[in-house]
Amino acid sequence: MIEQVPILEVRGIFKKYKRSGIVKTALNGVSIQLRPSEILGVVGESGCGKSTLLRQMSCQERPESGDVLLCGESVIGKSTPDVCQSIQMVFQDALASFDPRMRVSASIDEALKHLTELRGDALTLRREELIRMVGLSPDLAERYPVRLSGGQCQRLAVARALAAQPKVLLCDEVTSALDVSAQAQIVRLLAQLRAELGLSIVFVSHDLALVGSLCDRIVVMRDGYVVEQGAASEVLSSPKSDYTKQLLASVYTTKNSAET
């Protein structure tokens, strides 16, 4: 089998933060590969370095050491428009990622104007296409963010990220603020986008059950280290590290509780 070049790779990344004189190491030599059209789950508790990892992956920050490679090429210190466009991020708080004073359609148009040559009717058509891609009706985007539900807002945030025609979508706890049904809608949307557009997705969450349902592979992180990684089915059915077992034991599903 020919080894595929990972679409995004981090190699031995170290990242430290200094707060009130105390240096905290957020990432301790983390190496992760994201393969083309793969959905990679990253799980761990608050403070384990998940979000820091995403910030390194999206070239928003520079790690102390280590390398970030996009399609095999180092992108450290090269946050060119091309790189930024290839890697897009969706955040936990969908409402906060839109300007509250602008209609959502205007926010998406702004991204399109910035990233593409489209103007006028062509721009409107593209915006409507993006909104349909996330399963919503284009008139919904004529509302202000506060007039939308959390799930709708999050889907529109995904639509805006897609405006850049990215290769990689980084999702930082995108479902944590949503209830179960909206959460299910978002993970189904991500799975569908992968199938339709061949997107590669990094899905960060603390919900192991949800990550398991969506992702091909899972990376478990703790205190800035990767403690386990492997195929989703393997990590869920035969976890190797004690920490993963502990995480699995704290998942409440209606099934396991009906059994106990």
Added chain:
Amino acid sequence: MSDTLLKVENLDISYGDGLVAADVSFSLKKGELLAVVGESGCGKTSLLRAVLGLPDSGVMVESGKIEFDGANVLHMARRERSALLGEKVGMIFQDPGAAFNPIRSYKKQFAEMLKSHGRFKGEKSYNEILDCFQRLNLPDSVRILKSCPYEMSGGMNQRIAIAAAMLLKPSLLLLDEPTSALDTTTQKTVVEELMRLRALTGITMLMVTHNLGIAAVMADKIGVMYAGRLVEYGAALEVLSHPIHPYTRSLIAAIPTLGCTLPEGIDGQPPLYGAEAVGCSFIKRCPYASEKCLEKDCSLTVSVGDHYAACGEGQA
């Protein structure tokens, strides 16, 4: 004396305009735990606020009855009702950080709480607080009391908020999404703590959550709310293993299980002010919807023993 602690009958709630919850009825026996589950915006938090009756919270009870320990709290004078808060009815909020002033020590805030109930007795009270912390298995209780909320993690803050609510030994505890803002492992700690608390004190709890998994482990009874109405109500295991209403079934299918299959989503959005809708409010999202659902009454008409639902369409 009857063993019913809280009885809610045909409650209609609004914030001044449209109804956010309509015709909600349930009762809680002493020591029971009822979990009200549903999507965001279904009116579950408003229901909790109405029961709590915090003055100036904006929640208006349009009609119906809330009986606490045999007395209709809606007929009480404002002062009388406020006196119930803390003493008889405790409340745990979703956002543990917002429940405390972040930059005042817990010691001061606990003292302030006791003072406002006229229960502050100096050093003796601090010992009581420490006792309460220890009962709840909080580690290093002396240090906690001296610290400020901003120094604590979300999980720790929530556990201290539980201690604060339990300090005056209320007989009813209201919980508004007590674990939604927490990590999975912290969630487990808090859930276990609440269950131990129940075992120790036999306290009655009314919990609102969208996490059916947590409702499954904690609750005796589950009420499923949709668009401001209770659409299913019964013993927790019954509701989860033999759901009657189509909505309950879709809600259960939306929970990710530890298998590697995608959860089923429910298409569409719940209606705003759905409580005012004529006919079944789930009609737009229901796979079994038909003409007759337009004239349907939303009351709990289908029943299997003590398990009630508003509709039993498409049941396997």
